[in-house]
Amino acid sequence: MSYVAPPLLHQQLFSLDHAAWVDLLATTENLLIIQDLDGVCMGLVKDPLDRVVEIGYLEATQRFDSHFYVLTNGEHTGKRGMNGIIERSLGGAELAQLGRYYLPGLAAGGVQWQTRAGDISHPGVSEVELAFLAxxxxxMGDRLRHFFKQHPSALPAPDLExxxxxxxxxxxxxxxxxLNTFHGLLSDQPEVYVALQQAMQELMEDLLRDAASQGLNGSFFVHYAPNHGRGPDGTEILWFxxxxxxxxxxxxxxxxxxxxxxxxLALLNRYYAARTGSYPLxxxxxxxxxxxxxxxLLDLVNQNFDPALMPTLVGVGDTVTSxxxxxxxxxxxxxxGSDRNFLHLIQAIGQQFGTGNLVTYVDSSGGELKNRKALRMEDRRGTSVVVEGPGDARDGDDPLVLNVVFPGGYRQYCQAFQTAAARRPLTIKQSETMTLANHSES
Known part of the structure; x- marks a missing residue:
């Protein structure tokens, strides 16, 4: 019997071959990892102020240097931003700044850029728009208080505030x-929770109208997470x-x-510039x-990016629904799902350029939030295999293929990520940065 090699990772569905995934990250020189945050490198919790991130993971991101960017709907800055989580996990802002532990990439859906040193900017955003957002x-607080005045028996006053x-x-x-905290508090009053979702949807619509009346028509949109995709008009569908x-x-x-x-595209544009000195876009x-x-978006990539320089892209997310x-x-x-479209685009770029791009899925269903569907596992001939993903099993023609999955959640993913980082050769610049960080800890 002749030997038949297993399909390459980017040709697989629900692969548990983490060793091959680690090997690809460790040995691929022209590599770009684009990674979500919540549920991927830290657990999902009801109160974002309770989030923590492991120092070992932060150090591993440094070894990938300019081959790693984050892409999140959360933010770098603010009381609940990723930078605060990093600073609390390290024991203070001084160490984070000295060791350059901040995560480079895009936040707020792509409008908030941060460097490894923690320098923040908002490309393409006006001061007037930022003032409206402020x-x-x-x-939001006023609308929540108004809602519970209409439902005075739903929650005790101390719990409400x-x-x-x-x-x-x-x-x-x-x-x-x-609404994570409210979902827990209203678990025995599902009708009140759904009414609260409707009230927040109405607030979003009111805010859009207010913006239009102030000359900011078209400046904003509403993102619901998780959601049930987009309707015919392009707006996202609320999941009650x-x-x-x-x-x-x-x-x-x-x-x-x-x-x-x-x-x-914005991250690819920066990646090419870092390697060639020229921004394709x-x-x-x-x-x-x-x-x-x-x-x-795919056409824009085809028209502007040199195929000879296109990296192997590895997209990592945890929010995909159907x-x-x-x-x-x-x-x-x-x-x-807030990660679906960016993962799908990474997949399509890999197919177009023949770069073997990987879609990596982290199962975050084990967190505090009950809005994630767990990967379903079975034992077949002594080997665990994934038989069902996060979407609907009846959805047989979903174009998004989850190549490599981590059923063990963020801890399993972070361990594999750190293993890959430890095997990846250091550049002189990286070595100097990590030496500085180690010195600051001594």
């Missing part, structure tokens, strides 16, 4: 109402909680153009200039 958190403080995320570029699931918990008021898939390119459709519903007597798949 007033949004207070309006504490929950509001935990739920209003005063992000600079993407203020958010996060039911059966114990929280559905949509994050109501994010975001800048137009701040979509993760556009962020992939121009030095001032931002996500706000990018088209929104999958096909147009559900099959019946419409007009026919099954229809509603596909969503």
């Amino acid at each position: 007033a949004v958190p207070a309006k 504490q929950a509001i403080q935990a739920s209003v995320l005063d992000n600079m570029a993407s203020p958010t109402a996060n 909680g039911q059966g114990g699931e929280s559905g949509t918990t994050d109501f994010q008021f975001m800048l137009r153009g701040a979509i993760k898939e556009a962020g992939v 121009g030095e001032d390119f931002s996500v706000r200039q990018a088209p929104h459709s999958h096909s147009e 559900v099959v519903v019946t419409e007009d007597g026919q099954p229809v798949a509603k596909r969503g």
